Structure formats: C-alpha cells, structure tokens
Amino acid sequence: MDKKVLIISSSPRKGGNSEELASAFAKGAQESGNHVETVYLREKQYGFCRGCFACSKLGHCVIKDDAVEVAAKMHDADVLVFATPVYYYSVCGQLKTMLDRANPLYDSDYAFTKAYLLATAAEDKPETAEGTIKAVQGWVDCFPRCRLIDTVFAGGVNDVGDIVGHPALERAYQIGREL
Numbered sequence: 001m002d003k004k005v006l007i008i009s010s011s012p013r014k015g016g017n018s019e020e021l022a023s024a025f026a027k028g029a030q031e032s033g034n035h036v037e038t039v040y041l042r043e044k045q046y047g048f049c050r051g052c053f054a055c056s057k058l059g060h061c062v063i064k065d066d067a068v069e070v071a072a073k074m075h076d077a078d079v080l081v082f083a084t085p086v087y088y089y090s091v092c093g094q095l096k097t098m099l100d101r102a103n104p105l106y107d108s109d110y111a112f113t114k115a116y117l118l119a120t121a122a123e124d125k126p127e128t129a130e131g132t133i134k135a136v137q138g139w140v141d142c143f144p145r146c147r148l149i150d151t152v153f154a155g156g157v158n159d160v161g162d163i164v165g166h167p168a169l170e171r172a173y174q175i176g177r178e179l
Helices: 017-031 054-058 066-076 093-101 126-140 167-177
Strands: 004-009 035-040 079-087 114-121 147-155
Touching: 004 017, 004 066, 017 035, 017 079, 017 114, 017 147, 017 167, 035 066, 066 093, 079 093, 079 126, 093 126, 114 126, 114 167, 126 147, 147 167
Parallel strands: 004 035, 004 079, 079 114, 114 147
Antiparallel strands: none
C-alpha cells in the first residue's frame, strides 16, 4: 500500500454528490494505509490555458495561479482520482480547465500510473457518463505510463445529498480500499 493518492474534486458545490463519492474513495484508500490528499477546485483560483506552449520549454506554466500548485501535486502522485459532476455529457468546466492546465506534465517524469474517475449525474442511464469517460480517457491516453483503471458512476442524483444511500458510494469506498 502506502501510495500517494491525489483526489481532484471538481464539484462547484460544497458537499455535492461527486464530492461525496470522492470522500468515500478517500476513506477506503486511507483505511488501506495510503496517503490521500483531496484538492477542491472550487477553492482554487486558476484560469484557462493560453495555448502558448511555454510549459513545454520551461516545465511549468507561465500563468501564476493555483493551477501550477495542483499540477505539481498531480506530478508527484502515484494515483490520480478525478471526481466530477456530469455537465452536458462531459466533465464539468472546472475539471476540463485543470486538465488543460496540467499540460506541463506531458513531457515530465510524472509518477502517476493509475487514474480513476468518479462521476455523478441527474440522468440515471449509464450512457450519460460516456462523454465524461471519453474526456478523462483522452487525457490519460496522453500519458503512456498511466491507465484509467475504473469508473464509478452514480446516476439519478441531482440535488446536494441525493447520493445518500446510493450503491456507488460503497463501490467507490471498496475501490479505494483495494488500491
């Protein structure tokens, strides 16, 4: 065990459903002896990627905001966990922006080899998460040593607290325990 797990919670709502999935995963991972840190993107100030590619030369972004710190944490983690509400059949904008800003990791000697996706949506059909999975898989595919290991999807949850008692919480917890 003893892996460095970084959970990136992109819910704009404190206590939102995807954040609760992240908490369940974190609890399982911690109980198994892993070091777990959760970054709440709603607490960070970061802007859009400018597409300047200065990061590919410098190894870091030239925009001085919180995305630089988050990307550094991503670089050093063994396991990345992305928790997101599904917005219009994809990741929420907060997560997409952070993934774009993590571009300096591309040519780096990053540590992460495993990624997990935790997603929630008001719609309760599995195909609701397909675009979200594709978006995260597309990012992961840019990192040859990393694999998207599993996805936990909780559908039928819209309002804060709707996820209480949802079977996805137990599944997220168990996956965290099995790291």
